Amino acid sequence: MWESSEEKKEAFKVEALAHIDTLYNAALKFTYNRDDASDLVQETYFKAYKFFGNFEPGTSCKAWLFKILKNTFINKYRRKVRQPEQVDFDAVEPYVDLIRDKTLDPGESLDEDIFKSHMSDDVKTALARLPEEFRMVLVLSDIEGFSYKEISDIMDCPIGTVRSRLSRGRKLMYKYLLKYAKAEGY
Amino acid sequence: MKCSVVKDLLTAYVDSELSDESQAQIDTHLEECDSCRKEMQAQMGVHRLLSEKLERVKADPELKQQIIKKTVGQSKAKQFWFVRKLQFELRPVTGFAIAALLVITFLTKDMILDRQSIIPVNPTGISTQIPVVSDGMEASITGKLVCVGCYLKNKYGAHHDCKLHGHKLGLVTSDGNIWSFTDTKLADLVCGDMEMEGKTIKLDGNVFYTAHFIDIKNYTVMEGNE
Ligand SMILES: [Zn+2]
Ligand SMILES: [Zn+2]
Numbered sequence: 001m002w003e004s005s006e007e008k009k010e011a012f013k014v015e016a017l018a019h020i021d022t023l024y025n026a027a028l029k030f031t032y033n034r035d036d037a038s039d040l041v042q043e044t045y046f047k048a049y050k051f052f053g054n055f056e057p058g059t060s061c062k063a064w065l066f067k068i069l070k071n072t073f074i075n076k077y078r079r080k081v082r083q084p085e086q087v088d089f090d091a092v093e094p095y096v097d098l099i100r101d102k103t104l105d106p107g108e109s110l111d112e113d114i115f116k117s118h119m120s121d122d123v124k125t126a127l128a129r130l131p132e133e134f135r136m137v138l139v140l141s142d143i144e145g146f147s148y149k150e151i152s153d154i155m156d157c158p159i160g161t162v163r164s165r166l167s168r169g170r171k172l173m174y175k176y177l178l179k180y181a182k183a184e185g186y
Numbered sequence: 187m188k189c190s191v192v193k194d195l196l197t198a199y200v201d202s203e204l205s206d207e208s209q210a211q212i213d214t215h216l217e218e219c220d221s222c223r224k225e226m227q228a229q230m231g232v233h234r235l236l237s238e239k240l241e242r243v244k245a246d247p248e249l250k251q252q253i254i255k256k257t258v259g260q261s262k263a264k265q266f267w268f269v270r271k272l273q274f275e276l277r278p279v280t281g282f283a284i285a286a287l288l289v290i291t292f293l294t295k296d297m298i299l300d301r302q303s304i305i306p307v308n309p310t311g312i313s314t315q316i317p318v319v320s321d322g323m324e325a326s327i328t329g330k331l332v333c334v335g336c337y338l339k340n341k342y343g344a345h346h347d348c349k350l351h352g353h354k355l356g357l358v359t360s361d362g363n364i365w366s367f368t369d370t371k372l373a374d375l376v377c378g379d380m381e382m383e384g385k386t387i388k389l390d391g392n393v394f395y396t397a398h399f400i401d402i403k404n405y406t407v408m409e410g411n412e
Contacts, residue, residue: 009258020253024245038249042256046350049257120239127236141201142236148203167197170232177232 008052015061016048022062022144023069029139030073032128043076044069063146067154070136126176134169141166187215192222200229326390327400328408329359331382334366353380357389357400365389368401376405 023044027037047068048055055064127135140146140154141162152159192215198204199212216223334356335346355377357365367373376382376389391403 012258017254017258020250021242021244024249025242028243038246041245041249042253043350045253045257050351120241123235123239127240138236142233143240145237148198148201163197163203166201167229170197170229173232173236174228177235 011057012049012052015055015057016045016052016065019062019065020045023065026066026139026144027069027073029127029143030069030132030136040069040073040076043072047072060150062144063150063154066140066144066146070154122177122180126173126180129176130169130172134165134172137162137165138169138173142170187211189215189219189222192216192219193225196222196226196229200226200233321394321396322392324391324403325393326388327357327359327365327393328386328388329357329365330386331355331377331384332358332364333380333383334364337364353383355380355383357387363398365398365400368394368399370402372402372405376402382407 020041023041024037027040027044028034031037031040044065048065051068055061127138130138137151137155140151141148146154148159148162151162155162192212195204195208195212199209202209204212216226332355333348333353335344335348335351335354337356337358338344339346339348356367359365367377376387386408388406388408389400389402390405392401394400
């Protein structure tokens with residue numbers, strides 16, 4: 001542990017404060033509200049500073065901060081956040097099977113241009129529409145590049161759950177993007 | 187490999203979370219199977235869009251300043267009252283020296299310490315008021331438990347966020363001095379229980395006058411105001 005509060009401060013500066021932008025970017029994708037995202041990140045850092053003694057030097061501080069961010073979000077902000085499309089977790093499953101059957105029919109050709117032509121606005125909108133459980137793991141995996149093990153620690157769920165949420169989340173994203181692409185005439 | 191098995195592994199394949207061996211087996215299957223390949227491409231496509239196409243939003247400079255200010259930028263003065271635990275535990279001597287300095291810095295005319303309010307415990311059982319108590323001396327102090335943060339906020343407009351950091355009780359004596367407690371189990375019993383707020387309490391323990399800290403040895407609840 002740190003010899004003095006000055007050493008603690010130095011360690012906190014180097015390890016934790018380097019990730020403010022990263023946490024804010026993710027917080028925005030959790031809350032979809034700038035004020036809530038700012039509050040969420042602030043509170044995450046206050047807690048992190050207060051409990052910095054619990055952080056094990058040598059492990060990923062970014063992952064540790066994300067765990068605090070996720071817990072703070074779940075406990076405090078989730079209830080008041082307006083979901084663009086609140087989908088019941090179980091209700092999504094048959095939906096996803098439908099995607100597998102329809103959009104990924106071996107007979108239908110998968111147009112790779114769908115991905116090339118997509119504007120970041122469409123990606124943003126599609127991500128916002130995702131149920132929170134899926135969106136959070138997609139943010140952690142595809143945007144932040146955490147490993148399954150790290151995501152399972154952050155989300156407090158088994159690796160198998162991480163994998164299935166990622167799979168379902170990506171398939172839903174694909175479905176939304178395909179719809180937007182068709183609407184835009186690609 | 188069966189398609190059903192491959193499809194189950196595709197997500198992990200896209201994220202390179204499989205062993206080299208499984209990764210290679212799936213490579214082979216994908217070369218031959220349209221259905222699985224399309225599903226892989228769909229997942230890979232979404233993965234790439236998210237990792238490459240989405241603009242990363244930066245935090246406002248004000249937010250960063252606020253975070254720095256309220257964590258590593260915290261002044262010693264604020265730490266003295268609320269988070270000075272580290273100094274206290276690790277470097278008692280320096281801690282006291284700093285705390286003592288701060289107390290002096292903090293003093294205003296009407297806050298001049300009234301040393302009369304401290305009554306040392308006398309082995310004869312007779313309490314005698316003495317004007318000066320040296321640090322570490324045993325004494326008993328009677329006062330009212332208040333949340334120090336809320337008290338200073340209400341009285342002087344001090345910046346303190348109990349909603350975020352939690353209330354923490356301290357002892358206000360009749361002369362207006364505020365005493366905090368060294369971190370011990372006994373102190374947690376007294377100041378960690380918000381139901382104790384507003385109660386008048388007598389504390390026996392070692393008193394550190396300069397720092398206004400009490401190492402509680404014993405406490406007696408005198409009365410409740412609620
Ligand atoms: Zn196949
Ligand atoms: Zn308070």
